[in-house]
Amino acid sequence: MSVLIFAENWDGKFKKSTYEAISYATELARQTKESVTAVVIGNVSDEDMKSLGKYGAQKVLSVKNDKLNTLSPSAYASAITQAVQKENAKIVVISYTYSGKSVAGRVAVKLKAGLIAGATALPSSTSPFTIRKKCFSGKGLTDVVVSSDVKIVGLTPNSYKVNTEDGSAAVESFSPTFNDTDFASTSKETKKTSGKIALTEAEIVVSAGRGLKGPENWGMVEQLAELLGAATACSKPVADVGWRPHHEHVGQTGITIGPNLYFAIGISGAIQHLAGVSSSKVIVAINNDKEAPFFKAATYGICGDAFEVVPKLIEEVKKFKSAH
Amino acid sequence: MKFLVCITQVPDTTTKITFTPDKKAFNAAGVQFIINPYDEIALTRALELKEALGGTVTVINVGSASTEANIRKALAIGADDAIRINAEANDAYYVAFQISEVAKKNGYDVIMTGKESIDFNGGQVPTMLGELMGLPSVSVATKLDINGTTATLEREIDGGKEVVESKLPFVAGAQKGMAEPRIPNMRGIMTARTKPLTVVEPVACDMLSGSAIFDLPAAKGDCKMINPNNVAELVNLLHTEAKAI
Numbered sequence: 001m002s003v004l005i006f007a008e009n010w011d012g013k014f015k016k017s018t019y020e021a022i023s024y025a026t027e028l029a030r031q032t033k034e035s036v037t038a039v040v041i042g043n044v045s046d047e048d049m050k051s052l053g054k055y056g057a058q059k060v061l062s063v064k065n066d067k068l069n070t071l072s073p074s075a076y077a078s079a080i081t082q083a084v085q086k087e088n089a090k091i092v093v094i095s096y097t098y099s100g101k102s103v104a105g106r107v108a109v110k111l112k113a114g115l116i117a118g119a120t121a122l123p124s125s126t127s128p129f130t131i132r133k134k135c136f137s138g139k140g141l142t143d144v145v146v147s148s149d150v151k152i153v154g155l156t157p158n159s160y161k162v163n164t165e166d167g168s169a170a171v172e173s174f175s176p177t178f179n180d181t182d183f184a185s186t187s188k189e190t191k192k193t194s195g196k197i198a199l200t201e202a203e204i205v206v207s208a209g210r211g212l213k214g215p216e217n218w219g220m221v222e223q224l225a226e227l228l229g230a231a232t233a234c235s236k237p238v239a240d241v242g243w244r245p246h247h248e249h250v251g252q253t254g255i256t257i258g259p260n261l262y263f264a265i266g267i268s269g270a271i272q273h274l275a276g277v278s279s280s281k282v283i284v285a286i287n288n289d290k291e292a293p294f295f296k297a298a299t300y301g302i303c304g305d306a307f308e309v310v311p312k313l314i315e316e317v318k319k320f321k322s323a324h
Numbered sequence: 325m326k327f328l329v330c331i332t333q334v335p336d337t338t339t340k341i342t343f344t345p346d347k348k349a350f351n352a353a354g355v356q357f358i359i360n361p362y363d364e365i366a367l368t369r370a371l372e373l374k375e376a377l378g379g380t381v382t383v384i385n386v387g388s389a390s391t392e393a394n395i396r397k398a399l400a401i402g403a404d405d406a407i408r409i410n411a412e413a414n415d416a417y418y419v420a421f422q423i424s425e426v427a428k429k430n431g432y433d434v435i436m437t438g439k440e441s442i443d444f445n446g447g448q449v450p451t452m453l454g455e456l457m458g459l460p461s462v463s464v465a466t467k468l469d470i471n472g473t474t475a476t477l478e479r480e481i482d483g484g485k486e487v488v489e490s491k492l493p494f495v496a497g498a499q500k501g502m503a504e505p506r507i508p509n510m511r512g513i514m515t516a517r518t519k520p521l522t523v524v525e526p527v528a529c530d531m532l533s534g535s536a537i538f539d540l541p542a543a544k545g546d547c548k549m550i551n552p553n554n555v556a557e558l559v560n561l562l563h564t565e566a567k568a569i
Contacts, residue, residue, distance in 0.1 A: 010482065010483070070486070071486070073451065073462075098463075098479070098482050099482070101448075101464070102479075105451030106451055106452070106461075108452065108532070109452050109456055112530060114533035115417070115448060117416065117444075118446065130536065135443060136335070136350075136442070137445055140341045140350075142535045142536075142537065145534055147532065147534075148532045181460075184491050185462065186489055187487070189486070190484055192484035198482040201483075204568070204569070239500075246466070246500045252442055261566070271337075281568070282568045283544075295547050296547065299545075299547065299548065300558055302555070302558065305552070309555060312555040313555050316556045319556075320569070
């Protein structure tokens with residue numbers, strides 16, 4: 001038996017969230033004394049597939065098919081399901097990215113498997129199989145108990161640390177069968193937000209709100225983000241008035257994130273916003289209102305004018321970067 | 325064209341979340357319930373498409389009688405009729421299974437949901453519905469247009485967007501950007517009272533998962549305030565104390 005992990009790739013390259021999921025699966029397999037098999041769908045080099053051994057995968061099932069170079073949720077789910085059956089896997093780990101979300105539910109239905117949609121930790125118990133996840137958009141936590149034979153863990157990106165060891169995975173070609181209905185929807189075009197770091201995967205996020213007074217003032221936010229290798233984000237009002245695109249909106253009705261470090265610049269910290277960022281490990285709030293609720297949720301706070309503090313911060317980060 | 329929009333009710337976004345003392349359930353006392361914001365976006369887009377292409381919009385909900393006020397609100401916004409499956413939503417699979425059993429009988433062209441509910445945030449109903457009904461699904465769609473028997477959707481992917489073409493029928497989960505939610509007008513509220521709301525009983529369904537215990541996140545420690553004239557101290561603390569840079 002093995003723990004199966006869907007090793008998602010993006011344009012032929014694995015993402016950090018994939019390594020997190022393999023590391024997670026490896027720890028699970030250690031507890032249940034099983035091995036880890038990764039399923040790779042699409043065009044990834046043998047070298048890259050073998051390198052999954054560094055994160056704990058013993059075996060890679062490689063599914064290559066010209067129709068599968070872009071995401072087709074139904075076809076991907078068919079392939080993963082057949083891999084689960086081939087390996088007789090009882091636990092399936094899928095990183096809960098946009099792609100992962102699109103396939104996890106389908107695999108769950110095909111296998112009649114209970115799904116933890118957004119796990120944030122290893123199981124607290126394997127019998128009954130219990131895993132903690134966030135609920136109410138981060139305002140609460142819940143222990144989900146899965147009672148089915150096969151269990152699927154949808155692992156929230158940025159919630160488990162990547163572990164590396166020595167090793168190389170054995171790559172095996174795998175040819176699942178597909179139905180015509182697997183291809184009823186097709187990808188026509190991808191539009192990449194060029195050169196930017198995906199918000200859900202970013203280690204550091206620099207976010208700003210209405211306190212910046214207008215979209216023309218985002219230059220310093222972007223500059224700070226670039227210096228730190230961070231993604232940029234914003235609050236709901238800013239996205240609503242169109243200063244920033246909707247896909248940058250973090251909060252209860254936006255994206256929920258959990259980076260290592262979150263900068264909140266000129267964001268008051270309404271309960272809906274905090275819900276989306278509360279799992280950040282370290283929060284820095286910069287606000288000119290000392291009563292801003294964000295100061296209650298932050299690790300570090302600076303009460304001051306963002307237009308003075310942020311440029312100083314940029315200078316200090318530059319100094320720090322050149323010294324380290 | 326027949327549209328089906330799946331809606332659920334959730335605590336208002338300003339709600340301070342608490343749980344019962346035994347931690348086994350959400351404490352609903354004094355909580356205002358609203359239509360899940362993403363479902364409202366789905367409903368609005370369905371209404372816009374119906375106005376352009378003709379047809380009907382049906383809303384469906386899995387819930388007890390207590391959800392009827394919000395179902396009537398959906399009718400007031402403009403849906404033509406409603407179906408309530410008389411059961412407590414257990415998990416995503418249960419909800420998707422119950423809806424699929426009803427939807428299979430009625431032959432809808434477009435099935436829409438929100439991309440997720442803001443209470444359990446699983447985001448699995450659109451995907452599971454697609455699988456249960458043998459239909460394509462786009463779980464997080466920011467755009468939806470229909471031309472004849474083909475739909476063009478824009479879906480969110482990590483670090484960008486993807487344009488997807490799908491045959492009808494299909495299932496789509498609505499994300500912000502697809503439409504601006506509508507506020508019901510007086511005429512809508514008046515007519516909603518007499519629009520058909522059918523109650524059906526659930527069918528037998530496997531229970532695959534459930535929530536056992538609820539908890540609140542650990543409270544953060546005190547915020548360390550730093551003098552705005554000493555920003556260097558912040559960088560130093562982020563490096564030496566928080567080890568975040």
